[in-house]
Amino acid sequence: MITGERMAAVDENAAALGVPRRQLMESSGNAVGRAVETVADPGDRVVVVAGRGNNGGDAFVAIRFLEAYDVTTLLLGRADAIGTDIARANWEALEHGEYDRRTVTDSRNIELPECDVIVDAMLGTGISGELREPAATAARQINESSATVVSVDVPSGFDADGGDHAVNGVDADHVVTFHDEKTGLADLEASVTVADIGIPSAAEHVVGPGDVRLARPAERTGRAFVIGGGPYTGAPALAAQAALRAGAKLSFVAAPDAVAGEIQSYAPDLIVQPYDGDVLTPDQVDDLVETAERYDDVVVLGPGLGTAEETLEAAERFLESYTGQAVVDADALEVVSDLETEATLVCTPNRRELARMGGPEADELRAVEDEIEAFASDLGHVVLAKGATDVISDGERTRISRTGTSAMAVGGTGDLLAGITAGLLEHSEPFEAAAAASYVNGLAGERVTDRQYEGLYASEMLEEIPEAIWGEPDE
Numbered sequence: 382m383i384t385g386e387r388m389a390a391v392d393e394n395a396a397a398l399g400v401p402r403r404q405l406m407e408s409s410g411n412a413v414g415r416a417v418e419t420v421a422d423p424g425d426r427v428v429v430v431a432g433r434g435n436n437g438g439d440a441f442v443a444i445r446f447l448e449a450y451d452v453t454t455l456l457l458g459r460a461d462a463i464g465t466d467i468a469r470a471n472w473e474a475l476e477h478g479e480y481d482r483r484t485v486t487d488s489r490n491i492e493l494p495e496c497d498v499i500v501d502a503m504l505g506t507g508i509s510g511e512l513r514e515p516a517a518t519a520a521r522q523i524n525e526s527s528a529t530v531v532s533v534d535v536p537s538g539f540d541a542d543g544g545d546h547a548v549n550g551v552d553a554d555h556v557v558t559f560h561d562e563k564t565g566l567a568d569l570e571a572s573v574t575v576a577d578i579g580i581p582s583a584a585e586h587v588v589g590p591g592d593v594r595l596a597r598p599a600e601r602t603g604r605a606f607v608i609g610g611g612p613y614t615g616a617p618a619l620a621a622q623a624a625l626r627a628g629a630k631l632s633f634v635a636a637p638d639a640v641a642g643e644i645q646s647y648a649p650d651l652i653v654q655p656y657d658g659d660v661l662t663p664d665q666v667d668d669l670v671e672t673a674e675r676y677d678d679v680v681v682l683g684p685g686l687g688t689a690e691e692t693l694e695a696a697e698r699f700l701e702s703y704t705g706q707a708v709v710d711a712d713a714l715e716v717v718s719d720l721e722t723e724a725t726l727v728c729t730p731n732r733r734e735l736a737r738m739g740g741p742e743a744d745e746l747r748a749v750e751d752e753i754e755a756f757a758s759d760l761g762h763v764v765l766a767k768g769a770t771d772v773i774s775d776g777e778r779t780r781i782s783r784t785g786t787s788a789m790a791v792g793g794t795g796d797l798l799a800g801i802t803a804g805l806l807e808h809s810e811p812f813e814a815a816a817a818a819s820y821v822n823g824l825a826g827e828r829v830t831d832r833q834y835e836g837l838y839a840s841e842m843l844e845e846i847p848e849a850i851w852g853e854p855d856e
Contacts, residue, residue, distance in 0.1 A: 383561040385506030385541025390591030391560065395584040403467045405578050406435065409559050410442020412576030413533055416557040417498055420529045423449040425497040430519050433458045436505030438468030439533050441475055443500065453481045453494055457503060457515050460484055488515035493522045501551045502533040506563060509540035511547045520551045531555045535563055544568065588782040588820040596809040596817035597850045598628035603807030605629040605800065606678035608669060608699070610636035610644055611660035611692065613685030616711065618647035619793050619839055620684045620800035625650055626846035627804025635669055637661065660687055663695045670702045679706050679803045683713030684796045700724055706806050710799040714738055717760070726762040727806065727815045729799050735766050746772045747781060754779045763811045765802070767795055771819040775812040782816065784823025786830045793839025798822040801846060824849040
């Protein structure tokens with residue numbers, strides 16, 4: 382079972398793996414053609430009602446596999462407004478092949494020909510809600526027809542994320558859906574066929590650009606609240622800057638006054654809030670929790686904190702009291718294993734920290750994916766285990782991220798990852814935010830390494846984070 386939103390991400394990941402959408406459209410169209418063959422006899426009249434997106438493009442391909450039938454295609458809208466290059470190319474193939482094609486630009490001019498089978502390819506998984514014209518009139522005529530209705534991927538008007546179906550949506554007899562059954566299709570009074578269109582399993586298992594698109598902020602909102610510093614000052618500054626680069630509106634650092642000025646000196650964009658002392662102690666916890674809760678901050682706890690007994694006690698007390706979202710990194714990871722908390726945590730251990738937390742011990746994390754998933758399940762929180770290949774699990778789902786280079790073994794890249802995760806956590810659920818952050822962090826490192834190979838500084842990756850999330854300005 383898969384949502385429409387997740388399916389779009391899988392398509393994008395497949396393209397990144399070398400299986401382009403055009404190739405998938407060819408397979409999808411072939412599957413639609415086979416589905417029509419199961420309900421039609423040779424010579425039957427088939428009417429394809431197509432929209433201007435890739436759902437229509439799938440149907441344009443299908444027509445080339447229906448030579449044994451009398452096929453007429455109705456395109457809802459102008460041909461020059463077809464929305465994607467691949468759908469347009471397949472429409473033009475019909476034109477060059479002299480297939481029977483008609484365009485409908487006014488709902489008053491829709492008149493479905495008498496036919497035996499109707500292929501509904503108006504709207505796919507990316508569109509939901511009540512149908513508007515001319516699709517609304519077309520759907521009404523489809524539903525009033527005595528013809529057998531075959532819908533492409535989902536019936537037009539069906540919400541593949543929520544499982545709802547528009548009141549004026551198409552009532553399909555058969556649905557041919559792709560790769561996996563979409564959420565809610567089983568509740569319809571229609572037969573559903575799931576067609577394998579050649580998407581590699583890695584498109585779901587390996588984090589890719591589709592996952593980043595799902596997690597990236599649509600607007601700049603939210604506050605990151607980094608609680609770190611004491612023995613070390615660079616780590617909290619890197620995490621806080623990374624959160625800003627990943628879309629946070631504001632980034633605060635709570636740190637001992639002994640090092641607050643030094644942390645502030647790394648970047649004027651940070652808002653440093655000092656507290657008394659040289660390290661974090663239990664005395665500061667109540668104020669820190671109150672601040673984080675009041676402003677609904679996404680907390681990053683751990684960068685540069687140190688391992689003093691009173692500091693670990695304070696970290697544990699903070700997490701026991703806090704009820705919001707937090708990324709737990711570095712020294713603070715030590716207190717998570719036996720923790721009782723209402724907070725939503727993303728834990729970001731390297732392989733040694735993972736073992737100290739009670740997780741599996743391995744030189745290669747990918748070899749212990751199942752054990753990491755079991756550990757995350759027992760822990761009750763998302764685990765983003767950092768290694769040559771990162772492993773991300775919430776105890777039920779597990780993905781791997783293969784971006785990054787050996788040059789990222791330098792100190793500070795894990796602090797960037799914690800900050801990126803916090804920036805994305807404001808806008809997406811924890812597992813998706815962690816997976817996307819892992820990919821983004823590795824890609825940022827690759828971009829720096831491409832320029833200078835080894836010898837990168839973690840701070841040099843900061844400028845690459847926005848492009849790794851949103852792409853180049855003209856994309």
